[in-house]
Amino acid sequence: MGKNLTSRAEDYSKWYNELVVKADLAENSGVRGCMVIKPYGFAIWEKMQAGLDKMFKDTGHQNAYFPLFIPKSYLSKEASHVEGFAKECAVVTHYRLKNAEDGSGIVVDENAKLEEELIVRPTSETIIWDTYRKWIQSYRDLPLLINQWANVVRWEMRTRLFLRTAEFLWQEGHTAHATKDEAMAEAKQMMNVYAEFAEEHMAVPVIRGVKTESERFAGAEETFCIEALMQDGKALQAGTSHYLGQNFAKAFDVKFANKEGKQEYVWATSWGVSTRLIGALIMTHSDDNGLVLPPKLAPIQVVIVPIYKGMEQLEAISEKINPLVKELQKKGVSVKFDNRDTHKPGFKFNEYELKGVPVRLAIGKRDLENGTIEIARRDTLEKESIAFDDVVTKIEGLLVDIQNNIYKKAFDYREANITPVDTYEEFKEVLEEKGGFVSAHWDGTIETEDKIKEETKATIRCIPLNVEKEEGKCIVTGKPSANRVLFAKAY
Structure with a gap:
């Protein structure tokens, strides 16, 4: 399977597009510019979500959910913000369909026009700050530290799976603070949370920095970012954190009574990462044979492929392997025993290499007799035969080593470039x-x-x-x- 990929040297862009589809991560949908994230791709996103969500909660944030639709008037309250997103907005104008009188099909009911158009969420600052006005009265209500996991729509004309799609998944944090210093500290903290996640979970080295004025988020006074370098020498913005000053507080009249009883506008931040991180993951580590996934984010960390002739041999291998699967699962390792009889071992080896499974075990009749098992690592493609009794310890060490090795490889490439x-x-x-x-x-x-x-x-x-x-x-x-x-x- 993996051997049919276009090589990176031949056409990097084509290699990426083919890999996303062939590795079963995502595909284009019937809606122009939108993608279907398939179970294997979504499993990577779920692991990213779990890691990030814990880091957010460890820093005092809570999750909430806000409407998908934003009244058009909200967007116009903060001038630079609306200017930044105006060209990317999808607009809802009607709320009903009807059958055409000539029987030609379904048409929009012209009598069902909305009094005010609704914008499909490109980002949530406006609807959230309209809500915060009701939630914040006093300094006792601050800081307000909220995160939302959601989808957003930005009407992109040139799309590419995970990297740029009209609809994508993300998280967006929105916080309110009593002082400028607290808000600035929050914006920097979240940039560092993103950097830690990228480096320790994704094994992607990043550079922490500040955007120039023309590259800042629309409505921000300062934008902090993490920048990664892909294997083709192009940069990818992997996450941003924005210090918003009092711009949105003033636009939506969000004030609080300070300790002296005086009314003040609150200070704000927003910050987010999206499914574009999956694109970063692919382009940082993968090779001409397929995906290379860091163990911390791999949906399957270890796959076991039996090599057998006839059901009797498979049963003997299964008897040996099933306790191993349970032992690995108890240690928190995600493991799959692929005993499908519909595919040959060679096909399975190619499939899991393409899908970037970090560790592959193979066991056959001779291994059973000798008390051994073959172990292969995806990052270097090295394999060796080891004693079956040593396999759990070996796997635990190998998962750590692979995580560190692919980070070092990406770091060395970045430094050399x-x-x-x-x-x-x-x-x-x-x-x-x-x-x-x-x-x-x-x-x-x-x-x-x-x-x-x-x-x-x-x-x-x-x-x-x-x-x-x-x-x-x-x-x-x-x-x-x-x-x-x-x-x-x-x-």
Whole structure:
């Protein structure tokens, strides 16, 4: 199965599209620009959800749910916010259908026009802040730390499974605070939560940074982000956290009585990651044989394939394997014993390699006689025969080792593909021939940023945090620059 994939070197984009479909993660639907997430793909998302949800709750957040539909008037209350999303909004204008009088089919009932159009949720700031006005009266109601797991719709014209679809799944956090400092601390904290999840669960190294003014979320005063590098040298924004100041509080009149009894506007944040993380996972680790999944997010961590002739041999293998399956499950390992008699072992080996299962065990008649089992790891494709009695300990160590190994491989690739340049000519040359992150000085103006984007298609991915300051001169204008920023072509 996996051997039929286009290679990454031949056509990276085609490789990605084929892999998503062939590995049974998702497919295009009958609705243009929307995808069907299949059970195997959704199982990865569920593991992501579980990991993130625990991290949110550990930092004091609670889950809630808000309407899918947003009155059009709400969106117009915060000017920069509506401007940022206006071109992507799906609008509901009517609430009823009817049979056409000429019998040609179903048509919209022209008498069922809504008094006010409803926007299908592109993001929930407006409906949530309208709600918070009722929830917040006093400093005792703060901080308000709410997260929502939901779907959103942004009318994309050029779509790609997981990376960019008209409808996608995500979580969005929305918090209210008594002071500016508390809100800023929250926005930074959530960026760090995302970074920790990406690195420790997804095994994807990320760079923490701040967006430039032109790349900020619509309505935000500061946007913090984590940026990852894919194997084709393009960057992918893996998560964002926004300090919103008092913009939405003022737009929706959300005030609280402080300890002195004076009325103040609250300070806000919002933050989110989406099913685009599955795209990041695929493009960071996978190879020409198929998916390579980190054990912490793999729906199946261990698969066991019996090699047998006749039901008698299968029964003997099953008798040996069933207690092993139970022992691994008790230790929290997700394991599958594939005893289907409809497919040959070779087909199964290919199938699980394509699906990125971290560890594969194979056992046949000779193994039973010798008290051994073959163990193969997906990340390096190495295999060895070990004593059956050692298999549980070996698997526990192997799952940790695979998680660490694929992180290190991605980290080493990322580090080798951050290139400092000092001239615009060098900048363009690196972008064209090498790709990756290009570290360069920029004069801080939107004009220069736009010029670079127009001429090279590269954008400023972030102004990196936690790096030493290095003064220099802008590669385009020669004007003074306080620090290097990271450019890249991006998804």
